[in-house]
Amino acid sequence: ILTVEDSLVAQTMTAAFQRRGVDLRTGISGIERIERAGRDLALVFKQGDELATLEAEAVVMSTGWLGNLSGLNLAAAGVETDGRYVVSDQTGQTSAAHIYAAGDIDGRMMLVQSASHEARIVVENALLGGTDRHEYAIVPHGGFTHPEYASVGLTEEQARRDRDVVVAVVPYADMDRAVIDGRTEGFCKLVVDGETHRMLGAHVVGEQALEIVHVVAAGMAAGMWVEQLAELQIAYPTFTAILGLAARRIVAELGVMPLTPEWRTLGRAPGEWEQSQAQAE
Structure with missing residues (x-):
């Protein structure tokens, strides 16, 4: 599922749905027909080379749509x-x-x-007579599922094709607001160009995911460096604060955050004042 999203998003959402008892069917090449089956509906579809059938109270078709160009010549x-x-x-x-x-x-x-x-x-x-252009590389998007998922920019796989990148993945359990609200399912992944330090993408699964990625989208549009995001004062306690955690982990790996050697030897992410549940224990 979610084949165009970052692989970690797809894997996490698959696991989340399965934990909730969702029966996922993938590899479907087409819908053959929908028939009445008593009070329910029977969906006949092609999975691989075989025909399969599922019965349900309702069928929602959300597989995209085609342009209505007929007759326009x-x-x-x-x-x-x-x-x-x-x-x-x-x-x-x-x-x-x-x-x-x-x-x-x-x-x-x-x-x-x-x-x-x-x-x-x-x-x-x-x-x-203008020449304004639509920027397709910076379009926040996602799904209002449970849990939510959201993305903007390049996936990690796309970014690694032609450049060196630095990636940070922060679990929601490392964020105070998620612990306070009991919403620790999910993560935030930040993808940064290792040479320019520009943000290339962000991928979030969890509470308020779609709200969180807009901060990265704004930063990408402004050409913000990850160091600037790391130093941004984000209101506490908020879900958006997870971006600060991710950014500070990346600048620590890049070695661009001004820290004394003594502080570096502590072996923890610099400036990470929000403690994970594991650290608290």
Whole structure:
């Protein structure tokens, strides 16, 4: 599940769902049909080379959607399409210079926040002759599941393909607010470029995950260094404070936090005034 997310997010969410008794079926290549089965519904689907059936009270189809281009004759207007989507650049302009596209019809992020942002850019560019571009690399997203999950930027796997990175993973149990509220399930992963110290991505599973990643998104958009995040005073006790823990662990590994040799020999993350349950015991 969650194949486009960071692998740790996918693994953690899979385990969380299974602990809650969710029957996960993966490797499904298509839905064959939905039939009546008494008072329930029978979902017939293809899993590998075999057909399988599940019965349920209701079936929710949330597998994406296709553009409704039929009847528009976009080819006559010189607009290039890719299957059921319109091809456009980051300014929203299509292959026909006077025609722009925004939102799910471009087949990219297909998120409300992206569609709204693209629409603003398209209107400004089309009417005012601007060249504003939509930044697809910094789009916070996630799911309002239990537990929540959220991401922004590159996954660890993507970041490691062409650069040296430093990664910190902080469990929610290391955060005071999570312990206070009894919400210790989850983690925060911060991915940083080892050379530039710029933040490349953040991935969170747990309470208020979607709120937390917005801080990293803002930092990424501003070109913030991880040192700056590490020194940011974050209100206490909050779930967002877990970002400070992750950032301070990374700057300690990078060796860029000004500490005396004596302090370094203590063998703990610098500035980590929030103690984990294990440390408290």
